[in-house]
Amino acid sequence: CILIPLNAWGAYIMGLLVAQGLSDPLTIMIKAYPLNLYPIMAMLIVVIIILSQRDFGPMRKAEKRARETGKVIADGSVPMISTEVISLGKKEGVPARARNMLIPIFTMVFMMPLGLIFSGWGQVKNIDSLPLFEAVFKALSSGSGSTAVLWAVLTAIFIATILYRTQKIFKLKEIIDLAFKGIGGLIPLALLMMLAFAIGKVSRELGTGLYTAELAKAWINPHFVPLVLFLLSGFIAFSTGTSWGTFAIMLAVGIPMAQNMGISIPLAVGAVLGGGIFGDHCSPISDTTIISSMASASDHIDHVKTQLPYALSAAAVAALFYLVIGFI
Known part of the structure; x- marks a missing residue:
């Protein structure tokens, strides 16, 4: 969804860009897509895993168990349906x-x-x-x-x-x-999502994301801005369980920083969007993670554990690129 402009995600992001006083949000958003590295890397990893047929981490153990014993759910695990x-x-x-x-x-x-x-x-x-x-x-x-x-x-x-x-x-x-x-x-899913939304709302009411973002602004070096925006967005999205909330917080922080430090605005936008998706992808309280567990009828924590190595691998590559781009 994050790489498709003609949907609710694109419309929402454009609205946030307009709120920051940018006159041509569609152009900026389209320029930011190639710089939104996390989802691109995540999809590349999916292709590599499919072609190589080589899983790793907890997923490899789960695949081996399923092939050898026929058990698609681990002992003691509780499916989300x-x-x-x-x-x-x-x-x-x-x-x-x-x-x-x-x-x-x-x-x-x-x-x-x-x-x-x-x-x-x-x-x-x-x-x-x-x-x-x-x-x-x-x-x-x-x-x-x-x-x-x-x-x-x-x-x-x-x-x-x-x-x-x-x-x-x-x-x-x-x-x-x-x-x-x-x-x-779907009743277990509804209950878990209700609790996840409650935790996310408490986190937002406490101002966790905004506080973290403001704290980071004090010591940031211009060369590290893309990397820091990516990592900070990931942390906030993981903590709050919402990528959209993270976009609202971090675009309001990242765009003025980019303007004041002479950094490419599409680069800053891409880093924020990628970080928000990364944190949301990993967060156990994210609605997308919960829905993925439900759709695959897997134990929720098992799903979080098995996807985490892949998400971290994609994030590590994306972070390295943001570090290099920051010095160019």
Whole structure:
């Protein structure tokens, strides 16, 4: 998401850049993308792991256990979704068709930005007087994420219901029962996210991120600004569990620093964005980490442990590049 400009992330970041008095936020954001090194390195590592078939760290042990014993969950681990949902099997006598999965998923993905636009359209002042492209971006950034997700999921379920009923795969009662089983399986996720949001809110109310950022400004050397912005953004995102909150804090700190010290603004923006994604990627209280654990039906802490070596590897390479770029 962070490398795609035409979504809610891009609209949000552009809004933050405008708030810092930058007159051409879209150009700056696009120039910052090649300098947003962490997600680029993370994706390169994924490609390398796939091609080499060589995992490392806790993931290697988990892969070995799964291959040798068939256990996809370690002993003593608790999946982030109910065992009732995990144990659901394939219905006998029903041919496997990829479209029965892909069409509802693509429907949900397609409905997400539409939901953001529709829910945010009425929130933008004088939107009818704006050019269409700008109006859509502003609506995206003002839209309700929870409302968009709800509409997208309900639409996907509706499309899936039509598919399954027309093919006589499930009766309507079976579809309703399965839907409620899916909802019930997400209750542990909802509870954990509620606690994670509470911890993040307490951290923000205490001003942890802003205090850390202000503390670092006093001793920073211009050559180390990109590296420090990256590391500091990562620390704040890890501590608070939110990349978007980190962007708001650190862009307000990093852009004025870059302007005062003669540093490239796209470089500062890229370092902040990359650091925010890195910290959010590693944080056990981040909603994205929690959702990843849920989606893979894995133990939450096991997921954090297995992804950490890969995240740290990508971050180390990105940090090295920021250090070198700072002296160029």
